[in-house]
């Protein structure tokens with residue numbers, strides 16, 4: 025007789041019920057976004073809380089894409105988020121590697137300083153930041169947002185990257201150098217492929233943070249053609265006297281890049297790339 | 305060709321001196337084993353030879369050429385790491401051929417060399433596996449293959465067998481001995497294992513707390529240890545050391561019995577006497593130098609280990625060849641083989657015999 029115990033069916037049902045409940049709970053707001061976006065304007069208020077719209081239309085999506093500045097906002101957001109994600113990850117990877125591998129004078133102080141920068145409430149530093157950006161003549165430019173987002177995300181991203189480097193045994197680099205690599209080759213051929221999950225996670229983290237950032241974007245950008253998507257979304261409030269249908273349609277469209285981005289990087293997010301390196 | 309020389313080499317981490325006064329000359333083709341307790345600096349010394357750890361002071365030479373500041377890749381030395389350090393994202397073949405890939409060796413040559421090394425190490429069926437799909441012993445062999453494929457001037461091994469089970473260990477030990485015979489390359493090998501050290505080494509270097517205690521052939525270390533540390537570190541089971549009072553003709557052990565040490569004139573300075581378990585004769589009660597009570601007796605078939613309580617001295621261990629009919633609780637007489645005993649001064653240095 026096999027000793028394998030059949031799992032209690034009640035337990036299985038319970039588990040899936042719990043998961044289903046959680047999924048509905050998490051996804052329902054997104055569904056509602058989509059539902060309102062697809063409902064014809066005339067029906068939005070009369071539909072009330074009906075679960076399914078009685079009539080489906082793509083007119084909100086068409087209007088948003090072809091008759092508003094949404095595409096420009098969208099493009100600006102993409103530029104800013106990708107730029108911030110790229111530069112943050114670049115600097116964070118370098119700094120994280122140094123923190124993980126080297127002993128150097130002032131290391132603890134630098135780490136402490138980086139932690140301290142995370143402690144200030146944003147509202148407190150927004151005025152000085154505005155002044156600096158204005159003095160640099162960067163107001164109303166996407167560059168200012170890339171710089172600010174990069175600066176704000178570097179500390180956390182650095183700690184994130186450091187922990188990924190900590191997980192890669194130093195012996196691997198040493199072995200590569202014994203095998204004839206320069207330090208740089210060892211980084212490129214051995215460390216880099218093993219850091220991909222870390223790079224993916226950091227890129228994704230900064231991208232989403234920048235994509236949905238509102239406060240700085242609102243402060244530093246006032247010209248319509250440099251607005252990012254979250255700021256642009258607010259224009260639906262004033263310009264169209266809260267056009268719910270279009271606002272929701274724009275929201276749905278705004279979710280697409282984040283989803284695509286995570287689908288793209290998720291294969292790098294899988295853990296366990298370093299298993300087998302050492303005895304364990 | 306690789307004659308390796310270390311001259312007054314020291315290693316400091318900040319104010320902590322991890323190694324000091326390391327002077328060592330290793331001949332071409334020699335098999336050197338580094339032994340010493342955990343944390344004594346064996347890995348550090350090996351890493352300095354590899355070029356992975358900068359030398360704080362002193363000189364490191366290969367074939368008379370100062371290599372202090374030469375990068376690891378230009379030293380032409382291969383190393384097998386304590387942790388194996390296989391590249392987890394490369395399959396076995398690529399792991400082994402990686403050094404040739406970096407040196408841009410012709411692909412055909414690389415493939416044939418990898419196949420040859422895989423054959424030697426019995427890895428032929430595993431060449432397309434990733435390290436995570438290998439057992440500990442297989443990983444160890446891949447790490448070895450990565451080193452031998454290069455045909456380097458010298459090999460460094462950092463406890464390569466410490467994670468294998470006993471049978472595999474013996475097998476790999478033989479493999480390494482064969483490899484050394486075949487290649488004739490200089491090898492430096494770190495181990496905790498007595499048997500590995502004694503069987504593989506041309507010369508053994510005993511390290512303790514950052515100092516070289518003694519350098520010599522296995523037999524030299526066994527027969528003429530330079531001090532108490534080496535005497536107790538080399539040889540298994542461990543040497544018995546008992547306090548004594550030196551006189552002109554011999555030494556007085558605890559119970560007042562004098563053991564005559566005719567060929568050892570410096571006995572007045574002797575503070576301790578060391579005798580290996582195999583150098584104590586077991587006699588009938590009342591005979592010999594000491595009387596003792598057997599405490600625990602281990603019958604190993606080929607040998608018998610007798611843990612005794614010697615009168616006036618305390619616990620000692622005796623090992624005799626063959627099966628000795630002794631039971632726990634028996635009263636025995638013990639005789640110390642004076643010609644095989646060692647005397648130590650108060651600072652632990654061995655007193656040299658006249659011969």
Ligand SMILES: Nc1ncnc2c1ncn2[C@@H]1O[C@H](COP(=O)(O)OP(=O)(O)OP(=O)(O)O)[C@@H](O)[C@H]1O
Nearest residue numbers: 317320322340341342343344345346347348349496
């Ligand atoms: N980066 C470092 N900073 C300070 N001390 C260090 C550093 N690396 C090693 N040490 C110290 O140097 C000493 C020697 O270390 P090493 O790794 O060479 O020992 P070992 O003889 O190889 O020990 P084991 O047998 O356990 O492998 C240890 O006491 C260790 O604490």
Ligand SMILES: [Mg+2]
Nearest residue numbers: 346347348386
């Ligand atoms: Mg070690």
